[in-house]
Structure formats: structure tokens, C-alpha cells
Amino acid sequence: MKKSVLFLGLIYLIFISLGLPDSILGVAWPSMNGEFQVAASSAGIIAMVISMGTIFSSFQTNRMIQKIGVGNLIVCSIFFTVIGLCGFSISQNFFFLIISALPLGLGAGAIDTAVNDYVALHYKAHHMNWLHGFWGIGATMGPIIMGFYLKNQNWRGGYLILACLQFILVVIVFFSRKQWKQPREIPHSSEMQDSMLTLIKRPGIIFSLICFIFYVGIEACMGLWGSSFLVRVKDIPVATAAFMTSGYYASLTVGRLAAGFFTFFLSSRKILYLSELLLLGGVVVLFLGNGNLAAVGFIFTGLGSAAIFPTMLHETPERFGTKDSARIMSLQLALAYTGTTCLPPVLGFLAERFTLVIFPYLLILFGCILLVSTITLEKKVKRHQA
Template sequence: MKKSILFLGLIYLIFISLGLPDSILGVAWPSMNGEFNVAASSAGIIAMVVSIGTILSSFQTNQLIQKIGVGNLIVCSILFTVIGLCGFSVSKNFVFLIISAIPLGLGAGAIDTAVNDYVALHYKAHHMNWLHGFWGIGATLGPIIMGVFLRNQNWRGGYLVLAGVQFILVTVVYFTRKQWKQPKQAAHSLEAQDSLLTLFKQPGVIFSLICFIFYVGVEACMGLWGSSFLVKVKDIPISTAAFMTSSYYASLTVGRLAAGFFTFFLSSRKLLYISEGFLLAGVVFLMIGKGNFAAIGFIFTGLGSAAIFPTMLHETPERFGTKNSARIMSLQLALAYTGTTFLPPALGVLADRFTLTIFPYLLFLFGGIVFASTIILEKTVQATNLR
């Protein structure tokens, strides 16, 4: 019993480590930007490279697990993130940053997919909710750690410390790699592969995919451009902006840990509507908030974002049936990564043209699309179930 609890604790620690690098580029970028003498929107290129690496490794995770095992894959993946973070800390030019982003994305994608699949197979549903909450703990700690180093304009030190934390973790995971249960190899028939082409025709699937694309777009844009928005539009010091950005991830974490308890007295539909309303309210606060008051916008947006992603995943079998839920869930995650890949760089390009004052307005547009798509999706699913 004690051994199983310790192993579960290790799984949570892995997801904390997964969250650590996810939120620091946007925090450090106002300092990095000037040093490398590139456009502010260039952060979007780095984020895109990380996201593409994440997508590629996610699609290959199952095959890699069958070849080298879950434990070995997680060890290699965390080691890849160590290499990427070290590369960031010693980069002397923008091209080397892009090269360092490749192993960072490859490692993150494999960890995310492998650990999510493992928990889904071997643990109860509430552990999945808390798992994403622990990712939020890492995403909260990342900007705090970087903010400490930014007080001395030492963003490289922040990346190096995070690489050290990841290295300690990979050492621990290495000695537990044989404890990870190997899943049975799934048979993928031609019929199952062909059926994927018909999923788009299932009522509501298109609107579900739209929700995933634009919700994850909100989360990714908050992480990448939130700190720059505070510095350049709200005239807030860089180190203070880093801590304010961490408030978004802190509220995201608290909200996800609490969401599991809300499901005892709220339906998933009501939880989604309330969450999306909070998200839009938070973005309005970002528009009108001045100075430190803008932090309220980050907190509200984080609280609103908290339950959306895990609830949408959890609702997949209810909305579309258990027969196709696994393939639809994979499709949803793939489209979510697509939103992460393209929406933050697109916002950066528009910000170069119109300034970062457009940041909250585009977030409101994204959130509005999620809210409208959720309403249409719920009505479509209800109408289908009544037939």
C-alpha cells in the first residue's frame, strides 16, 4: 500500500515537472527579446516549434511504449526536456533557441500522452482531475522561479535551475522505470482506421473540436503573451509581471483541484457554462484593469479555465458514446495541440501590426467561440439523444 502511494506521488511529481517549463517562455521573453534583438512576435516561433515537437511525439508514443516500455520512455522524455532547458540557458542566438525548443517539445509530448494513458488505465477518474491540477502547480511554480531570477535580469539562471530540477526527477524515475506496468498491445484493424474518417460526421464532433482548439488557444496565449501584455501595455515591471502571470496558473490549479468536488452538485454542462462565463469575465478585467488591478483578470481567467479542459475530456463518452470515445478523444487532443501551435503565433503577428492592446480582445473572441460552440454542441447532443 505504502509503495503504491509513493508511486502515485511520483506520477504527480512528473506532471508538476511537465508544467514547470510550459509557462516560463512568456515570462522570460520580455528580457530575452531585447538580448537576441528579434521581433516580439518571435516568441510565437519558439512556441510553435515546441508544439510541433509535442504533436509529433504524441502520435508516436504508443509505438515507443511497445518498443521500449513506459518507464524507459518517460526517462528518455524527461531527459529530452533537460537537454532543451539547458540549451535555452546557454543560447547565444535565436537560432539556437529554436534548436533547443525541439527536444523540449518532443519530451513534453511523450510525457503528457504516456502518463495520461497510464493513469486512465490504472487509476480512478478523480486521479485524472488531480493530475491536471498538479500540472498547474508546476505551471505556477515556473514563473515564480523565473521571476526570482528576473529581478537580476538573469533569465538564463532560471532555465538552468529548472533543468536541474528535471535532472533530479529523471534520476528518480530511472530507478523506478521497471515498476511501470506495460500495456497490452492494441490491434489496429483497417476497419478501425477507416472509421476515423466518419467521426467528423457524428453530430456535435465538429463543435467539440472547435471548443478544444480555441480553449487551448486561450490557455497558450495567456502563458506566452500575458507577461508581455502586462509589461508593454499595463506598464508593470518585468519581475512583477512574472508573479502576476503565476497567479493565472495558481488559480487554474486551485480551480482544477476543486472542480472534482463541484461535480457532486453541478452537472458537467452547468460547470462548463459557469467556467466559460468566469473566463470571459476575467478577460474583461484584463481589458479595463489598470496596474496591479489587472491581476484580478488573470485570477478570474484562470478560475474560469480550470474545469473546461478536463470536463470536456470527461464528457466525451457521454456525448459521443463509448464505442468511438477513444478515437474522438485522440482527435480532440490532436486539435488541442493544433490550437497551441498556431493561435499564439498568430496573436503575436497581429500584435506586431496592431500592438499588444489587442491581446484581451482576441482572448475574448476565442472565449466567445468556445462558449457559443459549447451551447450548440450541448443542443446537438441533446437532440441526437432524443431521436
């Protein structure tokens, strides 16, 4: 029993480490930008390379699990993030930053996909919510660590200390790698030859992918454009807007930790419906409110968002069966990263032409698409399982 609790704690620790690098580029970029003398928008190039690496590794995760096992894959993937973070810390030009971004993305995508599938198969729904709550803890700690080093104008030290923390985790996971159960029997060669197109044709898969694209798109748009909306449209001071944005992430993290307890007496379907309605309600409050009411909108949106992503992930084996859950998980996460990469720039492009007044309108549209797709998905899966 004690051994299993320690192993679960290790899984949570892996997700804290996954969140650590995710939120530091934006914090460090003003200092990095001045040093490398590139356009402020160049951070988008680095973020896109990280996303491309993440998408690629997500698609390859199931194949790598079958070849080397889930434990070994996680060890290698965390080590890739160490290489990427070390690369950032020693970069002397912008091109080397781009090169370093690739292993960072490759490692993150494989960790995310492998651990999510493992928890979905071997643990209850509340653990999936708590898992993503621990990611939020890591995403909150990252800027704090980087901020400490930025006080001394030493962003390289921030990346280096994160690399050291990740390396310690590599050592810990290396010695526990044999404890990771192989998620499933290795499929026959004929099963491995099933095309991705065949997988997509399964009942409900398309609507599941739409859910992932638009949920993650909402989260990414809130993070990238929420503060600008408050400043430019609601006339809220920059420092106050930053605090409200941090409130969104805090409510997202707290909501995920709390949602784990709700799984004991609410079904996953009810949690998804209630969460998506709360998310839409939060955006409406954000749209109509000013000052403190706008802050309430941010918090409600974060609380509504909290349980959606982990619940959708945990439902994957239940909806589509355990045999193909890893491949479907890879596909879902790859499309989620695609939503992160594509939807915020789309919103930014439209905002340049119509101003950021359109921000809540698009979020409401994305939220409605998410809710309708979830309802349709549940109906199709229920009909198929009947």
C-alpha cells in the same frame, strides 16, 4: 493501498515537471536575447519549434504506447526534455537553441498525451483537475528557479538545474515503469488502419476539437497579451500589470485544485457550463473595469478557465469510448497546441491594425464559440449514446 498512493503521487510529480520548462523562456529571453544578438521577436521561432515538436509527438503517442508501453514512453519522453534543457544551457548560438527546442517539444507532447489518457482511463475526474493544478505549480516554480539564477546573470544555470531535476525524475520513473498498466488491448490491424478522417467523422468529434482550440487559445492570449492590454488600454503601470497577470495564473492553479472537490457533487457537464459562463463574465469585467476591477476580471477569468481543460480531457473516454480514447486524446491535444500556436499571433496581428482595444472583444468571441461548441457537443454525444 500505500503503493497506489505513491504511484499517484508520481503521476502528479510528472506533471509538475511538465510545467517547469513551460514558462521559463519568456523570463530568460531578455538575457538570452542580448547574448545572442537576435531580434526580440525571435523567441517566437523557438516557441513555434517547441509547439511543432509537441504536435508531432501528440499524434504519435498512441502508436508508441503500443510498441514500447506507456511507462517506457514516459521515461524516454522525460529524457528528451533533459536533452532539450541541457541543449539550451550549453547553446553558443541561436541556431543551436532552435535545435534544442525540438526534443523539448517532442518530450512534452508525449508526456502530456500519455499521462492525460492514463488518468482519464484509470482515475476519477477530481484527479484530472488536481493533475493540471500540479502542472500550474510547476509552471509557477519554473520562473522562480530561473529568477534566482538571473540575479547572477546566469540563465544557463537555470536551464541546467531544471535539466538535473528532470533527470532525477527519469531515474525514478525508470524504476516504476512496470507499474504502468497498458491502457487498453492492442487493437487488431484493421482497427489500426482506420484513417484520421474516419475518426473525425464520429459524432461530436469536430465540436470537441473546436472546444480545445478556442479554450487553449483563450488561455494563451491571456498569458501573452493580457499584461500589454492592461498597460496600453487601461493605463495600469507595468509592474502592477505583471502582478495582475500572475494573479490570473495563480487563480488558474488554485481553481484547478479546488475544482477537484466540486466533481464530488457536480456533473462534468455542469462544471463545464458554469466554468465557461464564469470565464465569459470575467472577460466582461475585464472589458468594463479599471484598476482593481480589472484585476478582479483577471481572477474570474482564471477561475472560470481552471476546470475546463482537465474536464474536457477526462470526458474523452466517456464521450467517445475507451477503445479510441488515446487516438482521440492525441488529436485533441494536437489541436490544442495548434490553438496555442495560432490564435495569439492572430490577435497580435489584428491588434497592430485596430489596437489592443479589440483584446476583450476577441476573447468574448472565443468564449462564445467555446460555450456554443460545448452545448452542441453534449447534445450530439447524448443523442448518439441514447
